[in-house]
Amino acid sequence: MTRRLLTGNSAAAWGARLARVDYIPAFPITPQTEIIEDLAAWIDRGEMEARLVTLESEHSMITAAGAAASSGVRAFTATSSQGLLYGMEMVYTVAGWRTPFVMVNVSRGLASPITLESDHNDIMAARDSGFLQIHCATCQEIVDSILIAYRLAEHPDVRMPAIVNLDGFYLSFTREPVDLANASKAQAFVGEYDPENLQFRGNSPLSQAMAVLGGGPYSYFRYEAHLAVQQALTVYEEISDEFDDIFGRRYDMIDCYHMDDAEYVFVMLGSFSTKARDAVDSLRAAGWKTGLLRPRLFRPFPRQRIRQLLQGRRAVGVIDQNISMGMGGVLHSEFATALYGLKDAPLLGSYIGGLGGRDINQQEFFAMADELKHAYDSGELLPPRLLYTQKELTEMRKLQAIAQAEHAEIHQT
C-alpha cells in the first residue's frame, strides 16, 4: 500500500487517469480547474494517453462529452456551480441520449450573491436530469468513486451518465492521505467501454432520433430512463462488492456510522458528514446513542434501504447544505417522502446549514442532538431551523450599516 497526500482535485484527476479515459472536454471554473490542469500536465508529459480539448463553454463541453461517449470512447469532464448551471440544458439532453460518461462536480454555492465556497445547491439542480449521483466525503472516496461510477454508468442495465460530487475547498483544495489503486488492477476493474448500439461515427453520419411527436413516445423514453436509473441500485451493490473484494475498501450506497443502536441520527451528504462522525463520537462519550447516515448514492435514491435503516429510531436530524426557496432542505423532503407511511417512523427534523462554506461546528451538532431528544421526549414537532447565530447577524448588520449609509448619501445628492 502506497499512500500519498492528494487534494480532492488531484484525486479526481487520478480517478480519470486510472479509469483510462480517452477524451476530456474541459472548461475552467474555480474550484474545479486543478482537475483539468493535472490531466493536461500528464497528457502533455506523455504520462497519460488521452485527448484533452478546451471548449468554449460548459454547454459545449457537456455536449462534447456526450457525443464522444456516443462514438464509443470513454469520456470524462468536470465542472462546478455556475458552470454546471450554464451547461444544464445539455445535462438533461445527454442523459436522454443514454450515453455513459463521468462528470465530476466540485460543489460550490450558486449566485446570487456569488461565492467561491461550497454548498450543494449546484448539484441539486442536476437532481432530476437522469445523471446518477455519487457524493464523496473524503479524497480517497473521490478516486474510488470515479472508478465505480464508470462501471455503474456503462453497465448495460443502466447506461446513463454519472456525476461524482465533491465539496469545493473542504475537499477540492484539501490534501489527505490517498491510497491509489494499482493501475493494472484499476484497469481490470473498470474494464473496456462497450458502447453497444451507440454508433456515432465521423465517417458515417447518422441521425440519432431525438424528437418525438406526442406524449406516448415521449413518456416511454422518459419512463425507461427513470427505470434505468433505478436499476443502478441493484447494479451498484454488485459493483461495490467487487470493488471491496479487489481493493479492500467498502462503499455501501449508504455510509452508516454507529447506526446499530442509534436512537438519534444525523443525515448528511458529502464531506461535512465527517464532522458529524466526530460529533457522534463525542455524543457517545457523553452517553448519547447517536449515529450518522450518509447517502453516497443520491440518484438513484436508496429509498427502501433508508426505510429499513431508520425504522424504530427516535428522531432524525437531516442537515441540508442546500435550500429550495419556499420549501426548505431538499434532502429533508426526500427523507420525508421515503419515510412516509412507515410504521415506527422517527421524528424528522430539518436543519439547513453550511451554505456558501459556512462551518457547522461541533457545538451545533450537540445542540441539534439536544433538540431532537427534546422533540422526542415532549412529542412536539420540530420546526425547521436555518442555522444562524446572533454573532453572524451582528456582522451582517455592520455590512448593512455601510450599505445603508451609502444609500442615504446617494439620496442626498
Next chain:
Amino acid sequence: MFRIRFHGRGGQGMKTASRILGTAFFKAGYEVQDAPRYGAERRGAPIFAYVRADKSAINERGIISHPNLVVIADDTLVGMPAAGVTLGVDAHTVLLINSHESGSTWRQRLNIDAVILTLAAREDTEDRATLPFIGSRCAAAAAALTEVISRDVLVEALCEELGHLSEDIVAQNRNIALGEFDDMARHAGLVKQSGLPSASEYVKPDWIELPFENAEISNLAIHAGVTSVEVRTGLWRTMRPVINYENCSGCAWICSTYCPDGAINVRTDGYRRSITNIARVAWSVSLNVHPMRSSRFQNTSPVLRKPEKRYDA
C-alpha cells in the same frame, strides 16, 4: 491532534509552508490534512493555510478554530481583523510571530494569555515580511515546536515539496529551514495536541430565528464608490502610489483610465488630479513612470472633462 495555522500574505509561501509541514507529519507516521484558504486571491492579500495531524483518521474539516500553534509570517497582519490571526487563540495556543518586537511586547499589546515566540532575525532587513524563504522557515519552526518531526524528515518533506524548483533554491531553503529548526529546538515540545470538544459540557450556539426583512433591506444592493471608504479592501497594499505633479500634463484622463476605478479625481482647479482613498486601493503602478507615455498618445489632445457622476438623486 495537532492543529496548526499559518498566516501570511499572498506570495510569502504559506501554502507551501503548510504542505512542507503536512508532508513532514505524514512521513513521521501521522494522518494529515492540509489546505490553503486563498482569501482575496491576490499577491499581498492576507492568506492562511492549516495543517491537522493525528495518529488516527481525521474527521475534522475546514478552518481551525482552536489552534495549538499559529505561525504569523507578517506581523502587520496581527492588527487586521479580516486576517483573523488571533481567531480561537487561548492560553493553550503558541503564537510564533515573525517580528522585530519581542514576545512579551506582543503579549502586552494583544492582551492574550498565549505563549508568544518570535522568529530570530538573521538578516538586517527593514521589512521582515520580505525575508526570503519565509515559508520554509515557518514550516521548520513549526516542525521543531511539535517535537515529533526529525531533522531528516523535515529535509525529506522540504525537498519533496520544493522539488520542482532548482537545486540551488532547494539547497538555500534547506539550509535556512534547518537553521530555523535548530534555533527552535530549545522550545521543542512546546506545542501540544488537543482533543475533541466535550458533548457533556459545551457552550450552546447562540442560534437565532432569522427575522424576515423586506427587499429594501435584504436585497443585494451595493451602490458603488463609497464602499472603498467604508470597507477596507486594500488590506493587501504593499506599495503606496503618489502623483508626481511635475510629470502631470493635465490631460485628465490617461491616469484615470489606467488606475483603479475612483482612484483619480479632478481637483477644483480643473487641471490637477488628486488620488482619493488611495490608501485603500490595490495598486502597483507608479505614476512616475507613466504607462501610457508613448508616441501613440503624443498627438492626442484629450478634452478636459470631469468624471461623470455615476448616479443622480
